Amino acid sequence: AQSVTQPDIHITVSEGASLELRCNYSYGATPYLFWYVQSPGQGLQLLLKYFSGDTLVQGIKGFEAEFKRSQSSFNLRKPSVHWSDAAEYFCAVRVERTGNQFYFGTGTSLTVIP
Amino acid sequence: GAVVSQHPSRVICKSGTSVKIECRSLDFQATTMFWYRQFPKKSLMLMATSNEGSKATYEQGVEKDKFLINHASLTLSTLTVTSAHPEDSSFYICSARAQVVGEQFFGPGTRLTVL
Numbered sequence: 001a002q003s004v005t006q007p008d009i010h011i012t013v014s015e016g017a018s019l020e021l022r023c024n025y026s027y028g029a030t031p032y033l034f035w036y037v038q039s040p041g042q043g044l045q046l047l048l049k050y051f052s053g054d055t056l057v058q059g060i061k062g063f064e065a066e067f068k069r070s071q072s073s074f075n076l077r078k079p080s081v082h083w084s085d086a087a088e089y090f091c092a093v094r095v096e097r098t099g100n101q102f103y104f105g106t107g108t109s110l111t112v113i114p
Numbered sequence: 115g116a117v118v119s120q121h122p123s124r125v126i127c128k129s130g131t132s133v134k135i136e137c138r139s140l141d142f143q144a145t146t147m148f149w150y151r152q153f154p155k156k157s158l159m160l161m162a163t164s165n166e167g168s169k170a171t172y173e174q175g176v177e178k179d180k181f182l183i184n185h186a187s188l189t190l191s192t193l194t195v196t197s198a199h200p201e202d203s204s205f206y207i208c209s210a211r212a213q214v215v216g217e218q219f220f221g222p223g224t225r226l227t228v229l
Binding site: 036044101105 | 120148155156157158160163205207209218219220221222223225
């Protein structure tokens with residue numbers, strides 16, 4: 001069965017520090033991979049996505065993610081975190097075989113301290 | 115990018131009443147729409163997939179008679195929570211898939227509180 005794992009439930013970083021949020025997926029082929037951010041009480045905002053090609057993808061708000069096939073990972077990174085980045089982050093996989101259904105990770109809550 | 119709206123954004127209702135939530139794709143045609151439920155501090159759980167003009171496909175464990183989904187047009191899907199109870203209180207999010215493969219856009223969500 002397809003699954004998405006975000007090992008870190010909660011991460012706290014200082015403003016200006018670098019950030020890496022982990023995401024691992026379980027799927028037989030290369031899926032479509034996404035990172036979304038959700039502020040409290042809000043919907044999902046797409047940060048970036050990977051379909052094919054260059055394994056390092058750039059997204060909005062200074063985020064980037066790297067697809068590593070050998071590790072079945074798609075970790076999200078940002079070199080310098082801003083206080084406004086505090087939110088919930090979801091990694092998601094879209095699987096064509098199941099009608100393009102999305103599978104979401106359990107999310108990582110990011111706290112940014114001044 | 116494409117915009118998906120949901121209405122209402124928040125709704126409070128009494129136990130036993132029915133609530134309808136609308137999901138609209140504003141500037142594209144959505145052949146498929148998805149409904150998710152999100153519990154506090156939890157991830158999104160897919161409830162059902164609806165295709166325009168056909169019956170929705172529900173995920174295992176989701177009561178189709180309780181969560182009625184109608185996808186009457188290429189821009190509108192509705193989720194009706196029938197005879198709502200406090201345990202139905204949740205954040206409901208829809209998404210719409212454009213005809214362009216791989217693109218799916220999420221609505222802002224609807225907070226349902228059942229008293």
